[in-house]
Amino acid sequence: MTDLAGIAPAFSFVVDKDFVASASDYRPQEFGNAVLVMTGTSFSLRFERDRGLVFVDAGNDAVGWHKLEYVLEFVDSSVTQQQFGDPPGLAIMANLLQLNWDGVVNLFSDQQEISQLQAFAKQKSAGLLSKLFNCPVHPSNKRR
Secondary structure (H helix, E strand, O other): OOOHHHHOHHHHHHHHHOOEEEEEEEEHHHOOEEEEEEEOOOOEEEEEEEOOEEEEEEEEOOOEEEEHHHHHHHHOOOOOHHHHOOOOOHHHHHHHHHHOHHHHHHHOOOHHHHHHHHHHHHHHHHHHHHHHHOOOOOHHHOOO
């Protein structure tokens, strides 16, 4: 069993916000890879440890999952990718989530905002792929 203290202790504050573990998977034979989903009222957090790196997504199966970094950038325009580090630091993401908690809750409570987040995340992903593979972003994926 994977627990929050074992995969992302910086996010332990979500337990005080009534988040509960709803799914977990631990595979010691696969470099200790693990998945933990912490479910809250308006959104959930999914933690994925892959070969020692931990990735955090926010959302749920109904509205989709989005990189927490994108969610935080979306709700607070002063947040930049550079703040997270490479790879993104869990303590930094947890701190920014605490600071922007109400904005994230409101985001996942509003279908129009979720649609805008989906477009924002698509644009961010296209930009990342463009950088990784050194190819231009298709005009239909550029932000207007």
